[in-house]
Amino acid sequence: MAETDNHPTNFIRQIIEKDLAAGVHDTIKTRFPPEPNGFLHIGHAKSICLNFGIAADYQGTCNLRFDDTNPVKEDIAYVNAIKEDVNWLGFSWDGDVRYSSDYFEQLHGYALELINKGLAYVDFSSQDEMREMRGTLTQPGKNSPYRDTDVATNRREFEKMTAGEYAEGQCSLRAKIDMASPFMCLRDPVIYRVKFAHHHQTGDKWCVYPMYDFTHCISDAIEGITHSLCTLEFQDNRRLYDWVIENISIDCTPRQYEFSRLNLEYTVLSKRRLIQLVEEHHVDGWDDPRMPTIAGLRRRGYTPASVREFCKRIGVTKMDNMVEMSMLEACIRDDLNVAAPRAMAVLNPIKLVIENFPQGQVETLSAPNHPNDESMGKREIAFSRELWIEAEDFREAANKKFKRLVLGKEVRLRNAYVVKAERVEKDADGNVTVVYCQYDPETLGKDPSDGRKVKGVIHWVDATSGEEAEFRLYDRLFNVPNPAAEENFTDVINPDSLVVKKGIVEAGLNENPASGGWQFERTGYFCLDKTSTAALKVFNRTVGLRDTWAKIGD
Ligand code: ATP
């Protein structure tokens, strides 16, 4: 299959194309294997887009399999959240959702097979002793005194383990491989441990649970996975993956390939750290719009297409790198710039009173929903004597660079008339609260007839019909590009990562448009938050209009 514009090639696609051409496989089968111990983050999106994307492009299939071998940390709530996120990203898994725990019976059988072949033994060494015997990267390990226990005894002991006759930590089942291997994972790895834990899928049926490395490869083989794609930290474990498959009776040989994890600046992508942010209430839950979780991005106003586009732009390689946040933001900006209808909102309101506009009169004006796309139509907006404008859009005095409203000067109100500021009213602190102006009734949709040039344009909201709203403005969650490198990453949380503004929005924005959100003219892209009510609308700023990240570090 040729490289398409839509899906740039990468080393994994090249391997697959070669395998298909050589007839190694007729159909490609991949899987996405999350552990249900947290919400998915943007790094997982990379893996989802890779696995499901490959299945789709090569007419194969992709399974969703929960890698649920650690019941203590897992939760059914995570299972549900993960399913929702995968669907939201636009992907469907093949058949039913799978669980590694579906295979506990078979895995147990394969463990017995290894015992029977003299390739696994029950070890009663303590954890400390095992660590001691393991050796180091430069020193070979030592054989456990239990390594040469006979097969019949091992079988009996494993049965006792399974029957709950041993306490947690008292013993474990280990594969008998090579204590001198340069790959630590081959130094007789533990493949089963005792754990008296309730499992969200299998209940209290088991008190022994298989380890990840033993489970993953066998689950892949049972499902007929052809290409098992994972991140680089599993590179060494591939030796164990292959060893298990070679030494059990299963007639499928999945192959593991590793690619680099996504790292994103100014955030953390590790479930352990994300859990800490949630549990210590540094953020407002897993879907806090500042979180790099898929649920957080969704609530922030990211669209599935923008996340998929991001995954396409970052590509798939074996090189570790740190991706700039501006990459992610560019994707949603590009999407919304085309698709989002325009609307007007004022985040820091001051009053603009048009003294020559009749009291009590409301004029209905028409505003295009998109400046470059007529098919998006127009909407009616009210215009009356009192409007709201942004405090920053007015100055009593300014030089020519300030293209907004200045005392004694003119500016155009977007989609409406030209006004001239005449005088102001201030509060006790000297802040301008009201600007009084005159409007030129001849300037609706056209320049002044006498040839006066009015360069600036500002946005506004009509005071009779505008609605009070809360605007949540988000910034990076951390103050440093790589918070994970800090001794304590919560020390570098940005205290200003959320700024809440009370302002005014034009009427009629009652539910998010098909694009996901609006562009509020001159202020950014916004979407309604789930906490929004009829009494008080709450908007999240998805992203600003321009890249403000590029400047960071200047
Ligand atoms: P974390 O380190 O965040 O806890 P994990 O690897 O433990 O992640 P899993 O649920 O085991 O999370 O991951 C499911 C799949 O997603 C795995 O194949 C894993 O390699 C992949 N994955 C996890 N994090 C990233 C990332 N940052 N970039 C790309 N793929 C990732």
Ligand code: MG
């Ligand atoms: Mg993991």
